Amino acid sequence: MNKQQLAAKIWESANKMRSKIEANEYKDYILGFMFYKFLSEKEVKYLKSTGWTDEYLPEVNESDHEVATSVKKNIGYFIAYENLFSTWINKGRDFSVQDVTVALNAFNRNINSSHKSVFEGIFETLQTGLSKLGETDASRSKSISELIHLIKDIPMDGKQDYDVLGFVYEYLIEKFAANAGKKAGEFYTPHEVSLLMSDIVAEHLKDRNKIEIYDPTSGSGSLMINIGQSVSKYVTGENKIKYYAQELKRNTYNLTRMNLVMRGIEADNIVTRNGDTLEEDWPYFDENDPLGTYQPLYVDAVISNPPYSQPWDPSDKETDSRYAEYGLAPKGKADYAFLLHDLYHIRPDGIMNIVLPHGVLFRGNEEGMIRKNLIEKNKIDAIIGLPANIFYGTSIPTIIMVLKQKRENTDVLFIDASKGFIKDGKNNKLRSSDIKKIVDTVINRENIDKFSRVVTRDEIRQNDYNLNIPRYVDSSENLEIWDIFASMFGELPISEVDELSEYWKAFPTLRASLFKNTSSAYCKIAVDNVTKVIRESSDVSAFDEAFKGNFRNFKVFLYDLLIEKVESQNIVKIKDIITEDIFNRLSNIPLVDKYEAYQLFADEWIDISSDIEVIQTEGFNATKVVDPNMVIKKKDGKEEEVQEGWKGRILPFEMVQESLLSDDISNLRLAENRLDQISSEYSELIDLLSEDDKQKLLNDDNIAFVEKEINDTFKSIMEEISTSETSTLETYLVLSKAKERKDFIERHPEIDWNRMIPNKSGTYGKKDVKKYIADIKADISFEEGSLEFIVKEVRNLINEEKVLKKTIKEQAEQLHLKTKSTIEGLSDEQVRQLLEEKWITPLINKIQGIPDKVISVLVTQIDALLKKYETNLIEIDDALNKTEARLSTLIDELEGNEFDMLGLTELKKLLGGE
Incomplete structure (x- = not known):
């Protein structure tokens, strides 16, 4: 596995x-x-x-x-x-x-x-x-x-x-x-958040030969290790990264050390401390030799996810070099104490990432003063708002703040990434595309509508150093507006059609094909079938062709990178190369979100990279290995692991069967399809039964035939059947002497005696004769829909079903073993073809489906606009008037006593609007 x-x-x-x-x-x-x-x-x-x-x-x-x-x-x-x-x-x-x-x-x-x-x-x-x-x-x-x-x-x-x-x-x-509930935050930063921080740090450090990383609240050490792994794709050689870690809780501190050691990091590159980061800071020295062991700590990167809003004691910390230039965090909330601690320990060209609660962006008093100093000293590079409920044990919204000691620019990048996630159980989870988009935005410092904005220091000053993200990035959904005139008369506001401007820019002639202006402000749909017109548009065809043209040699590119060079490529670098290639191919294609395309690739990459890891570790022949398929089963009330067939270490049985054993699969499916048909035929026959017969022949739920009842009924039916042939043959069975039987045979040439094999004496045994009689009766046709007809059909189906189930089981077992031997005997070329089918074909199919999704979104948006205004108030009013008039006419036809008629007269006045 x-x-x-x-x-x-x-x-x-x-x-x-x-x-x-x-x-x-x-x-x-x-x-x-x-x-x-x-x-x-x-x-x-x-x-x-x-x-x-x-x-x-x-x-x-x-x-x-x-x-x-x-x-x-x-x-x-x-x-x-x-x-x-x-x-x-x-x-x-x-x-x-x-x-x-x-x-x-x-x-x-x-x-x-x-x-x-x-x-x-x-x-x-x-x-x-x-x-x-x-x-x-x-x-x-x-x-x-x-x-x-x-x-x-x-x-x-x-x-x-x-x-x-x-x-x-x-x-x-x-x-x-x-x-672990609330205790989870003590030792773990979700993997996706670690990757996000890692990629931001790795980009900043990518040109360095040796790197030192520090996590002052290290927890399990996973955050620091992920940083090291991301950085390692840029750093050549082994043991070029040194890890510093400090953790307060002893058991969690032990996790940090175990995790670092098990990743193969040399002991000389692991420096860990068990202590209170805010109270026992580096510089570190041994009390027995303070001068000889003095070790101030300045590193290339500090990353941390400290406990949120933790109480601390700022007493006597005014002269602490970590805080002296910025101020002291309030006693009840140590968030800025951790931040300033981290900032103090990065080198002039270093970087730090810290996870903090959202409140640090706008809380006042001491924290407001620290924010002001950080802005004026130009330390804050970016602020990233994360989705709520993304950390285990807490649902509060959090941020990642990126700081640097020295920056060329004086602005701050704000990113509202709170909307990009998927649900994962009780928590929200960043997708690969969400992480990629955030990292790219940080690296390129981009302004993206409703997502990110680069804000000047002057604007932040005008906001009194309040860094709350919604002040700078409006990520709220646009309010839906209803046009009164359009609602009254059923026309479409041109302003709302204009909201699809990105599509009209990409498809220059399509808008005129779909809409006809009725005035300077309103229009009507000009076609009956919107979907047909859009999909048959020359603009859309050109868009589709341009997209496919850009990906025409994508398969060749992937084959060379993933399959031809599978044993020699660095897995992390392969991912980056493919990502860059996809983005380049999409660079001149409108309407396509490159990060959605990236997500399609990232989803496939999980399995691809896992397979490549196996091949690079075990060799190419790992593709031809078949392993026992172990499953958990209950036996005598206990669970135990048992083997249930085989499975390919890399190549799935199903794929190999579809590709190389299609005839075997086809035969098996024919039998399975026939089995499904039998179920349908049972249902049809049940519908033909009378209620009394259902009670006799079906189970308690009235959904299935009872085999014993069918056989007993069929036997009774057969016993009652008699023909001239069966009567003659039954008379023959009564005879006991050979001579009598011979004479009988000669006297009855109407019987097809050749259907049976004679004994040496020239007569026929009772067994053969009885079978002959049974065959004659079985050949008799009954009136369709009769009980005899139904019972005979069901009995035949039951027998056929038994044979089919046995056949299917045998064929499936034979196919399974044949697949095993096929995988083990594959040629290298066959393996490459199958790897292409497993890795490349699904990815290409998904990417080729992007244009269709783009068009589907356009169709959906236009349909929504049409439905929004399809029923106008004028038509509703007209329909009401007609209904009232009709009702008044009906009232005139009613008869009643004096008081009834007075009531009906008043009702007519109401209907008339009086």
Whole structure:
């Protein structure tokens, strides 16, 4: 399975296993064991690289000081063979919680002194939490055993960004965050927000050879790691990025360290601190050697998602160099304290991104003064308003603020990205296209209607340094206006037709074809079929042809990039190359939102990139690998994983069947279609039954025939049937002597005796004769719609259905196995063709459908305008008058007593408007 499937499987199982343990706590256990597995396998890999074999690994123990010292010196820690994760697994039922306790204690005393800041106390949360995994040692042992077996198959050697471990780790952190309620904000920034911040930072740092990144509220470390991954696409070589992290909560601090180590980052490039960022700032020094260890911290990028509006103590902070130039954040809200802390630590050419609550943009007093100073000192580069309910544990609207120490421009870019998202369960989620649009807008500093605006410092001053986004970007929907004249007379306001100006500019002759002016301000629709006229327009045809022309060689471009060079290309760079190519092809095409096209590509890229990762890690032959298809099934009340057939590691069975086994698929579908037809024929026959017959032949729900009742009824019908032939044959059956039978045969030439095979004596056996009689009766036709007709038809259908189901099952099993062998025997050229079908064809089909969507939107908008004014008030009034007149006429025809007639007279006056 790919990394997405593996991660989902582990999450599903882990979530069930945690039982009543809080998600926020259970994450520490499963992630801690994953980390221990990683460290164990890293040590085994190192030992084997120095000549150790599986045969001699059991000899690795603490008493061998030379080996232990060598391992600690090279990887920073030492784990004896008896304490390895794989040894736990191999113990089977002999494994116990004591094995974990002993191993973790041993790990703590076998850390190299130069790596203590990275590893010391890293399993503290796991050690103290073991007691919560059960009430007894036996129950704890069982829980831990289940947990370690759950994660034992995660590959730990990330290659070429394949990084299954890192992906699973991040996936689990996000899932636990989603289930942790308000506690989620303590340790996790949603992946999409991380990507957004990462791409903004990466663009700023793209020309540097070495980069240092700092997150002062690091949480799980995922935000910082995403920044590093985005930056790495511009930086050549390994270990060119140094990570600084600080986190207040001990268990979350341990997550940061684990996450960084498991991403393959060298220990020398990891500097972490467990402490209060606002109270224990860098510069950092060892109290035993303050001069020799003094280390002021200035980095290329600071990124953070601090706790929102957290109380803090600003006492005695007036002279703190972080705040001295700007002011102190109020005691009840530390938002600006975190911001100024971050700003202080970036180099003159650095950049910072910080997530904050929306209130920091407009709250007054101390915060208003800080905003003023930040603007006047030209530090704020951009403010991005995010959708509400995008962070786990809080629904408040948030922003990302981008700041720099030195800027050439003095304006501020405001972006209202609050409308761009999709619903994802209870939360909102940024799409790939939303992220791309925001990042491009920041990079290009664009003014986009209802989305972004570059605002001068003077305008901000005029607004008294209030940075509330709606003051500068109006993203509200236009109010719908109803034209009174058009509502009265049913004409169309030209002003509302003009609102489709982008279409009339793209299709110069189309407007005149659709509308006819009735005055300088109003018009009418000039055609009966709007859709037909639009789609047959020469302008629209030219638009469609221009679009297709720009993408004519797109397939060749993708084939060369994705398939011909699949094993050599950098995955991150491939995505950027394809994105740029799509944007270039759309540059001269009107009406098409390039970000909608990008979203189509981004959706396909998820599967494409996952496949490429597998191929680059395992080699091209991974495309020809078939894996067991493991599913969870219940047995004896317990869930267990069992194999249910096979599946291609990269190539789906269904696609291979459609492409290379079409005849087999066709035969199978014919049988399946016939099975569907039988269901329809059953329904038709049920409709022919009388109510009494339904009671007898159908089930309790009256929706299906009961086979036993059908067979019994059919038997009775057959027994009552008699013909001259059947009577003759039944007489023959009574005869017992061979001579009598021979004579009988000679006397009855009207019987087609040749339909049966004679015995040696020249007579015919009872079995054959009875079958002959049954065949004669079965050939008899009944009146259509009669009970006999229905029962016979149903019985035939039941028999046919049984044969079909058996045939379909056999054909499906044969096709499944044939597909397996077909995939395993594919030629490289066949694989390339199938990869094209899987990766390229769907993307091209989606992109080629863009022009049709553009035209559909135009048709919908014109239809809406026509419906808006299709019923005018003049017509309604006329219809009312006619109805009243008709009603008055009917009243005249009524008869009644004196008082009835007086009442009707008054009603006529009302109808007449008196």
